[in-house]
Amino acid sequence: MTRLFRSLRKTLTLTLTNQIPIQQQSLCISSPSSHIIPSRTYISQMHKEAFEGNISRLLRNEIQYELQSSSSSNPPADKFGSFLVDGRPGERWITLKRQFANENIKVEVTMFDGAVPAPKKSGGVANADEVQLHITLIVNISKEDGDVLEIMCSAWPDSIVIKRLLVRANKNMTAEPYAGPDFEELDDELQDSLYNFLEVRGINDELAKYLHQYMKHKDKTEIIGWMEKVKSYIEKK
Structure with missing residues (x-):
């Protein structure tokens, strides 16, 4: 996106000049006694069309680039283990059930x-530009009595980390229940047991890897969709 708008700013002035035919450019500098000077409204409309045409062209180029760069990647499966995805x-979330x-x-x-800086590589230092991306998970486990155990987690590229958990006695309750202490403050054995609790239910490090692959593909798809919507709006008469 940064590259898109940098390109827009750099080329806009040149585009505006080139979009105006030579004859009409001369009207603006010739003697008013020999030519009819275009109205300000007409010139403004030409500038507007040139500006919008340039945005449309830049978006079209970006869409083509994104499509070509993602053509070799297959979309992730809409199922992981026993989870349906x-x-x-068009949203920033996905749901697994x-x-x-x-x-x-x-x-x-x-x-x-x-994101956080990537950990140092063994025998060396990670590149300063390398980062680990982060995903948030909200796990809701409900039983027939209506109570819901809610577990908030972070998903790093190869691991799930529990952050906090609480029990919601009623899904429709308006007040936010007490969320308990930070997970790291709990007894180590209790922490291990809760990780095993999630592991048995399929919420594990393999799921974290799958989610990162899925979100990389979704991020690319959503960017293309966003640019197509903006382009369509700009081109609308």
């Missing part, structure tokens, strides 16, 4: 919402 096109014994499990997953 709803990609929710499954049954486990008498539990309904729903996992709400953001697109990439953060």
Whole structure:
């Protein structure tokens, strides 16, 4: 996106000049006694059309670039283990659902919402530009009595990290329940047990890897869709 708008700013002035025919450019500098000077409204309309045409061209180039760069990547499967995946096109979230014994499990997953510097490589230092992308998961596990166990997690490229958990006694309750202490403050054995609790339900490091692959593809798809909508709006008469 940065490259798109840098290009727009750099080429706009030249485009505006080139878009005006030579004869009309001369009207602006010739003697008023020998030529009719175009009205300000007419010139403004020409500038507007040149500006919009340039945006449309730049968006078209960006869309083509994104399509070519993603042509070799296959879309991820809409199923992972026992989870069915709803990609929710046009949104920043996806949803995974499954049954486990008498539990309904729903996992709400953001697109990439953060990053940290990549860890140092063994025997050297990671490139300063290398980062690890971060995804947020909200795991909701409900039973027949209506209570919901909500577990907030982070998904790094190869691991799930629990951040906090709470029990919602009623899905429709308006007040936010007490969320308990930070997960890292709990007893180590209790932490391990809760990780095993999620592992049994298919929420594990393999899921983290799948989600990062899925979100990379979704991010590319959403960017292309966004640019196509903007281009369509700009070109609308």
